[in-house]
Amino acid sequence: MDRSKTHYEDDHLMFGEALKSFLAKEVVPHQEKWAEDGIVPREIWQKAGEQGFLLPWADEKYGGAGAKDFRFEQIITEELANINETGLMIPLHSATCAPYLNTFGTDEQKQRYMPKCVSGETILAIAMTEPDAGSDLNSMRSHAKDCGDHFLLNGSKVFISNGINADLVIVAAKTSSEKRHTIGLFLVETGMDGFERGKKLKKIGLHSQDTAELFFTDVKVPKENILGHPEKGFYQMMEMLAHERLSVACTGVSGAQAALKWTVDYVRERKAFGKPIAAFQNTRFKLAELKTQIDATQAYIDQCVHALNANQLTAEEAAQAKLLATETQGKVVDECLQLFGGNGYMMEYPISRAYVDARVQRIYAGTSEIMKEIISRSMNLT
Ligand SMILES: Cc1cc2nc3c(=O)[nH]c(=O)nc-3n(C[C@H](O)[C@H](O)[C@H](O)COP(=O)(O)OP(=O)(O)OC[C@H]3O[C@@H](n4cnc5c(N)ncnc54)[C@H](O)[C@@H]3O)c2cc1C
Incomplete structure (x- = not known):
């Protein structure tokens, strides 16, 4: 199946080609440096924004292209995977955080933030996880007290992607200590005291990803910075997690596709016992198995992307997509690295970086075990 004909249309392919050229010019030459620095420079976000690669779905009145089709987000994950760039988290900004603003933001909030999210002047992050609350989000300790015209936010968050670069962080905090699942989402900006x-x-x-801890000490968050309902943030997060999980699933299957491509090229060239590694039956069978698994995974992810576009993707299906794609990715990078032999363990070969980068895919945005919980709950087993 040629997905460029069956899944994508001309607009997506043109967008993908433009992004490919952009990444080749603006990202690839700097990847080593960014990995050493542990962060990507802010300017790359603005360059990506200028070219229309951030929030392509945003309304034109906010500077977007109004392209409300998740296939644009999907093709971004594919082009980033092709160059093995995992630190420049455009999908987190565009396909995870900004949709919160778009879905739950007031017109005034959207007017205030969306144009700069589209242009890359504002980089987004979302902060849910705490040192003692990851899978079990309801046990978070960060809290926000209603003080009339503002909330007083206290607490800390850990493992926050884009944590250093972010100008605007969507922070989850308890708004009641008595009632379960009573969480609010707060728009916390760089420069707010505390x-x-x-x-x-x-x-x-x-x-190259600036994952960081964040601390909030008596931060006065004005009421106009509450995102959605101050007591319904938990349900808002659950609603948006399907979006986030499909985005991670796209990254997963894109990463697996890229790893397979590099490996096919390698086994054709590398020789042992007088013939290319590709000539061994083990190599051919292994790669045939991986290709079959990847293609089946891709078909399910593509189906989920269409379901999301039609507003039909359920939380369970998104969990299945994330579980399938990230577990497949983990298996693929491991088996591909094996085919590279010792070279696979060397940082100069992309498979080594893909191997370590893939590992977190089964952990963040909900672990594989939590995905299985969500899926099994929908099966009326008990
Ligand atoms: C690089 C990186 C980037 C991240 N980025 C972000 C971010 O931007 N924003 C953010 O908010 N968070 C972020 N996270 C946090 C991530 O979402 C959490 O690490 C993840 O949800 C797991 O939570 P935890 O680490 O507390 O693990 P725990 O919840 O302590 O889980 C430990 C183990 O117990 C298992 N477990 C837990 N509960 C159950 C259960 N009910 N049944 C079976 N097994 C269970 C888990 O599956 C896991 O294997 C990031 C994490 C990393 C590593």
Whole structure:
């Protein structure tokens, strides 16, 4: 199946080609440096914004292209995977955080923030996880007290992607200590008194990604910065997690496709016992298996993308997509690295970076175990 004919239309392919050229010119030459720095420079966000690669779905009145079709987000994950760039988290900004603003924001909030999210002047992050609350979000300790014209926000968050670069962070905090699931989402801006960032966290992968801890001490968040209902943030997060999980699933299957491509090229060239590695039956069978698994996964993800476009994607289906794509990606990068032999363990080969970067895909945006919980709950098993 040629997805360029069966799944994409000309507009998506042109967008993908333009992004490919942009990444080749503006990102690829700097990837080593960014990985060493542990962060991408802010300017790259603005360059991406100028070219229309951020929030392509946003309304024209906010500077977007009004392209309300998740296939544009999907093709972004494919082009980023092709160059093995995981730190420049355009999907997090465009397909995870900004849809919160668009879905729950007031007209005034959208007017205030969306244009700069589209242009890349404002970089977004979302902060739910805490040192003692990851899978079990309801046990978060961050809290926000209603003080009339503002909320007083206290607490800390950990593992926050784009944590250093972010200008605007969607922060989840409890708004009642008595009632379960009573959480609000607060729009916290750089420069608000009491909002501080910790160091960039040292990770085994995603080296150019500025994952960080965030601290909030008596931050006065004005009422106009509440996103949605101050007591319904938990349900708002659940609603949007399907979006986020499909985006991670797209990244997962795109990463698997890219790893397979690099490996096919490698086994054709590399020789052992007088013949290319590709000539061994083990290599051919392994790659045939991986290709079959990837293509089946891709078909399901593409189906979910169409379902999302039609507003039909359920939380369970998004969980299945994330589980399938990220588990497949994990298996693919592991088996592909094996076919690279010792070279696969060397940082100069892309498969080594893909291997460590893929590992977190089964953890963030909800672990594989949590995905299985969500899926099994819908099966009326008990
Ligand atoms: C690089 C990176 C970037 C991240 N970016 C962000 C971000 O931008 N914003 C944000 O808010 N968070 C972010 N996270 C946090 C991420 O979403 C959490 O790490 C994840 O949800 C898991 O939570 P935890 O780490 O507390 O693990 P825990 O919840 O402590 O889980 C530990 C283990 O127990 C298992 N487990 C837990 N509950 C159950 C259960 N009910 N049944 C079976 N098994 C269970 C888990 O599956 C896991 O295997 C990021 C994490 C990383 C590593």
